Amino acid sequence: MQHSNQGVIAHRFGPPPEVLQVESLAPAELERGAAAVRMIASPINPSDLIPVSGAYPSRTTLPFIPGFEGVGTVETVHSDNDPALLGQRVLPIGAAGGWQSVKPCSLVWCIPVPDDISDTDAATAYINPLTAIRMIDLHASSPGIHTAVVNAAGSAIARTLGHLLTQRGIRTIGLMRHPRNEEAGSCWAHVIDTSIGSWREELHAFTGTGSLDLAFDCVGGGEGIDLAQSLSRGGTFVHYGLLSGQPLSPKLRQDRPDLNIHYFRLREWVHSAKRAQLVSAFTQVFNLVREGVIRTRIQEELPLGDIAEGLALSLSQGSQGKVLLRP
Ligand SMILES: NC(=O)c1ccc[n+]([C@@H]2O[C@H](COP(=O)([O-])OP(=O)(O)OC[C@H]3O[C@@H](n4cnc5c(N)ncnc54)[C@H](OP(=O)(O)O)[C@@H]3O)[C@@H](O)[C@H]2O)c1
Structure with a gap:
């Protein structure tokens, strides 16, 4: 037809x-x-x-x-x-x-x-929820993670990351360049405005003597590097987007050899997964939609x-x- x-x-x-x-x-x-x-x-x-x-x-x-x-x-x-x-x-x-x-x-x-x-x-229900679920399963499952920071925190995917991290008892910090949306702030224990020059100091002061264990970056460029540099020794940095249009400097690995640096591409997982794994991942997404975690x-x-x-x-x-x- x-x-x-x-x-x-x-x-x-x-x-x-x-x-x-x-x-x-x-x-x-x-x-x-x-x-x-x-x-x-x-x-x-x-x-x-x-x-x-x-x-x-x-x-x-x-x-x-x-x-x-x-x-x-x-x-x-x-x-x-x-x-x-x-x-x-x-x-x-x-x-x-x-x-x-x-x-x-x-x-x-x-x-x-x-x-x-x-x-x-x-x-x-596909691109952002599945990416968030996969990244959390891969990088936020170990018991030593207490605090995580996510940039472009008003984005759809960042808000899902915030909710999933909170569900796991991990304290969340959201970085936003225009922190104007109250709902976006609700999944963050603390929101930092990156349009203010002192945001790095604010992040440092907020974490204080505690550790900053995990970061999710979809901005790249200078903001991504600053975020990675703010992690505690041995922290995990997950890079999954390039909203700034600027790549991360390759010097990061030399400057911070202690970090666990990962790149995530949903496409790679989806095209290598078996259909049963995909259906199971979508069942998880639909359940999280029902629970109101994914909104x-x-x-x-x-x-x-x-x-x-x-x-x-x-x-x-x-x-x-x-x-x-x-x-
Ligand atoms: N790797 C993967 O497999 C994968 C999968 C899904 C999504 N992603 C990536 O995840 C990112 C977010 O996607 P989304 O659909 O969740 O986005 P979205 O809901 O459309 O929201 C975009 C957000 O990014 C902010 N933003 C835009 N440019 C920015 C910049 N240069 N610096 C800081 N913040 C900026 C915007 O804030 P304002 O309101 O301030 O403009 C807005 O909050 C994208 O980079 C996308 O490619 C990657």
Whole structure:
């Protein structure tokens, strides 16, 4: 069966507001083993915009339709395949393409969504929650961790990290450049404003004679280095994003050979995990959504045609919540 389709698409790499446009797309032809998923909602995440900018040209094929996460309903499955998922809500993961009305997706990458999970929670249940859960499992499980610090603390992922760390009895410090949102502050024992030049001293004074054991950095550049340098001897530094656009100085390893430095990429884990591991990780996410631990805030819901407004909002006020595209 063929499906009419509209999508947000880039024909060349460049700044997302300049190169992304809305188009009618050729109807998706279903390959064997694939489903056509009619998208209900797909958020704008920083990680959607990185490939559009041309950061990974070797693994990004043009034309490119962004949207790594989202929720939709299985509308058709290839005639050679089991129709069990027909009509079900799923998360079509594994590749970009959520910013279109009908996303073709291999059935093995379609994760069923329980009925009691809302469309909004489902649409944002993948990238940030799974990254936070994996990083916490990997790096916050040992008993000697008392205090952790997280930068870009108003971001969706940082707030989930804050809640998960607090759940484990770890004291949390959030670094924010615009600490204006009360809700964002609620998962932090202490919030430090990085727009004030003395934030490093404030962090030092707050930890006092206690240790600063663990840091999560998605800013990179000078702020990332300063954060790593603030860790106690033998601390753990987890780098997972580059919001500043500046890489971490390679000198960090020479300057602080005592630190355990880790890089986390969700993509690597997802593409090496077995389906059962993925389904189990999503069960954990859905349970945390039910418990209220994972709460992704939505600042605006827009049709695909308003992508320019959506990009402007998510780039200028990310701390206010996600922009959800409704294809
Ligand atoms: N490694 C992985 O596998 C993985 C997976 C998921 C996410 N990530 C990364 O995690 C990061 C956060 O993603 P998200 O979806 O949670 O973000 P988000 O909800 O869209 O929020 C972005 C936040 O970052 C802040 N910010 C932006 N640029 C900044 C800068 N230069 N310095 C300090 N703060 C800055 C914004 O604060 P303002 O309000 O002050 O603008 C906002 O609070 C991104 O870098 C993303 O690529 C990585």
